[in-house]
Amino acid sequence: MKKAKVIVLRTAGTNCDMETAYAFELAGAETELVHINALVEKRKALREYQILAIPGGFTYGDDVASGRILANELRSKLEDDLVRFISKNKPVIGICNGFQVLIKMGLLPSADKIADTGVQATLTLNDSGRFDSRWVYLKKTGSEKCIWVKDFPDLVTIPIAHAEGKFVPRGADVLKDLQDNEQIVFRYTDKTGKLFGRPYNPNGSIDDIAGICDTTGRVLGLMPHPERHISYLQHPNWRRLQNKKHKLGTGLEIFRNGVKYAEKYV
């Protein structure tokens, strides 16, 4: 079988590109780190790939606001290619800064609506007012809609590392749509998966939202970093785990799901 080919998009300030590529490789894909200049100058084309990943980092220094400059660049220069990519059933994932980019260019929560109503949500400064690096628990809350979490445990632990991760929808209608359409993929929770709100919600996100997908279920954006939990050795308490040797990190399943989907449907 031919391996799914993943484009890991880079630009100035991208910094989780290598580990994201590595996670996709562990999940069975072939990867290529591609600088946005190569796409803009048409030395590479998005259509040659089956999966798009926009990794974490501080693109353009998070100047003005996180993800804003890259979102603007993608919309100005590559919007058509991106829309075509998604319409061809191809999965897209934005992690941390990548999530911020997808939200700020309007591909999340729904690319269809952007023309009429503009961006529908934002990721803004944490309530604490500063960058925060910690492990959080995530509860999978959507149904099976999102292709990235088809076979996925209900509760996982994955680290966050961001200053601007507070999810804020434009209004109650947007939030209701997200809930009704089962687009909320992950919510911050406690280690039992039962409690929500502070202090388990690290940034003040509305409705404890940590990740959402678009209406097709193929575009996923999340603030936590699943690529940082693909081996038991990355878990903060791996020394306490039973049978640790058999366990890969829980983040790896996300990449596996994306790759499986691309192999099957793209």
Next chain:
Amino acid sequence: MKFARVEVRDKKGVFDAVAVGVKRDIRDLGINGVSEVEYICVYTIGGDFSREELSRLSLGVLTDMISQECDYASGFNVEESENVHVVEVAYNAGVMDPTSESIIKAAKDSGIQGIMSARSSKKYIIHGKLSKEEFVQITDKLLYNKVIQHIVSEKEEKIMPEPYKFKHEEIDIMSADDEALLELSFSGALYLSLAEMKAIKEYFSKLKRNPTPCELETIAQTWSEHCKHKTMMGAVIYNGKRIENLLSETVMKVTRDLNKPWCVSVFKDNAGIIEFDSKHNICFKVETHNHPSALEPYGGAETGIGGVIRDPLGTGLGSKPIINTDIFCFGLPDMEALDVPKGALHPKRVLKGVVSGVRDYGNKMGIPTTNGAVCFDPRYTGNPLVFCGNVGIMPKEFSFKQVSEGDLIVSVGGRTGRDGIHGATFSSAELTSESEICSGSAVQIGNPITEKKVADALLKARDLKLYEAITDCGAGGFSSAVGEMGENTGAEVYLEKAPLKYEGLKPWEIWVSEAQERMVLAVKEKNLEALKNVFKDEFVEVAVIGKFTGEKKLRLYYEEHKVADLDMDFIHNGLPRTAREAIWEEKEMPSDIHFPEKEDYTEDLLKILSDWNVCSKEWIIRQYDHEVQGGSVLKPLVGPNCDGPADASVTRPFLDSPKGIVVSNGINPAYADIDPYWMAASAIDEALRQIVAVGGTLKKVALLDNFCWGNTEDPRQLGSLVRASEACYRMAKVFGTPFISGKDSLNNEFNADGHKISIPPTLLISAIGVIDDVDKTISMDIKRSGNLIYVVGKTYHEMGGSRYFAVNGQKLGLPPKVDPERSLSLMEKLSEVIQEGLVASAHDSSEGGLAVALSEMLFAGGYGARIRLKEVPVEEGVTREDVILFSESNSRFIVEVSPENKEMFEKKMNSVPVGLIGEVTEETKLTVFGNEENKIIETDIDTLKESWKKPFRKLMHEES
């Protein structure tokens, strides 16, 4: 060119974390009249653009349409009144504003071509009744720093700098007498001594001409203490005995004597290199950025970490930066504002600024900060210490560089501006209350994304073998970089070819500017085009500024004018050697304790846990990304709740290999007042203990030294430096741990209106080691109830400089000593049993002694313990319970062992002092029984943990 102002603020009802933070900080100043703070981002956009374009930029790029609103016409309407105060803060002209470049780029991406400049400023609207003095206090103490910023006034003129027109200049040195030479050194901010000025005069007298500013600046920079390490490398008469070269005869000698085959490159490149695996080497460098951080904590720390990251980037042919480590020394962060000496910033402001600077730069570079330490002492108030370190990894074949005649000198990265001029010489000066006024240009703001782009491009070009040598532009700028690279060949540089941030720089300013994020490469002509393409792909600017010649001369040109012509030999070897006097007098230390024994030590333990030097630094640690790159195997915060203090950090640079890098730091300036020899020995022992505690071995561990001292013109200060260096030699020799690189910063004193405050002599020892299998590493949190608790290592009556003495008001006493032979054999044994899987957790005992180490292990793991103090192995005659609990004797650990492993553990450890002191209990209480089986400590671990976490929470107003 026209200018437009765009104002952006949060919509009503949106929680504004920035404004809330400012309001809280105002209350911290003791000003209670403020009811609300509003915060507005202001962008000043210059160029040629239509109203429609301005609207598109404002709404599409500058404003978050969900949470913010924007005004690009006249600004939001704010009426100033008795109860409404408005202040706008902007960067001074010439100070880096990283957002400028991004906004111009975004405008171009949006099809708006005419925008030429974009500057950001911050506007605060403060509501409440405030006196004029209170308002000034708020602006000066919180909202701006005049070193890099100013308050925007109504009619601010926009001055466009004029291009520089060449004018021949020379400085009359041939006719200058001694007094005039000294005046020249001082007024020119050269900070050279009379003997050095005379050597320069003699050189030019032979040439029968006066020097140009470029020439004088080159010499001053190369001969600065910062670059030349005149004290450490100079001759010293120590208590009457001559030491020819202090560094070479102590710290560097140990490396020569040990002659480890895995030391690849030591003390010559930008960082020391050791072997990692059969294909890779790693390099490590730690250095300080103290004076800039004192004046502008954010920028100083930011450019500190930015600078040290360029060291591994510029080591060999370049290594990939993979780990950051940061160690700070501050004044007490809760000191009274009124007690802060004039010209110094409040330690809390310094702390917050330094942490933000390190955070922003390190995180944006995508490098995990895995380990660090923070020390507090009132003497650091005017002169804080900011140590930043970085580890890089490289394929073996890229470990060396070679400059040849004919290679082009290529500058890559940021542009050159007036920033940081005289940084190298300024670091040799004493800080005074006037420093903030005169040394502004030595302080700068960095742009981490520029450096990230440079790093990405460099490593690509390296792998393609497109350059022959590389070094970073640090202190001294091009002068230092080109001077060092061309030392054995010679170089000529055409200064007008350096890309500038703005017009108007004089040739010497271009030459010594310390503008950030620049590297210098030696490139063969045939590789130039390919190199340019690699850098262009990553948006990095490349400029050929000269070439290496074979004439051993440094020649500088500006357009067709020659502005410098010096012999490389004179620049590098012309510095007159002087012998400086150093004195050390043994002080008799009292061995007695000035206060009686107590019935119960619970209160003392809680107090020590709340001591600034001991308490939790979680508030700082969480602001650093410690997971990026995915290699973190032992994190700075450990235990089921991720809040216990880890010893060393362990990182796996390759995600498909079990091989790891262990990094630790040892520092304790409290012992310096007693004996710097034992301070140094303790720092080395501590750094190594941490490596052993996590499961590392001492077989392949290298050390870095960082000496931060007061003014070593004072023979006593210099004497204490010699004494610390001697300890470095003896300890490292026995431990078998060579030094591979180091740094010194020797003028750390603050002049508060004529009253000099010297920092305590401070030696930071950073250690790096290689671990074959990270799966064998352990963490310090207690793992299971029923497990046994041991103390490994002997406790002595060594209370001098201890935290226990500090909370009880006694200072002097016997210092903790190190018997390196015994310590080594103990650590080797412990290392073995950990490797064999016999140990569930281990923690090294340092500040606060056994009681603190044990408490930390328990509350990190969530268990209690019953402890019998009389089982602790002690030196004969040690009977006082407080000594056993709180003595800070070195070479000790607390170790958790499961009952199944008891026999094996005890058998393997039978040659070293070990005591089974108790067992882990499910009940979360720590009970310590004293010599008479009486309870001397009894408290819940939550109380211990709360005491430990409280200080920073309270300082930063965090919820618990």
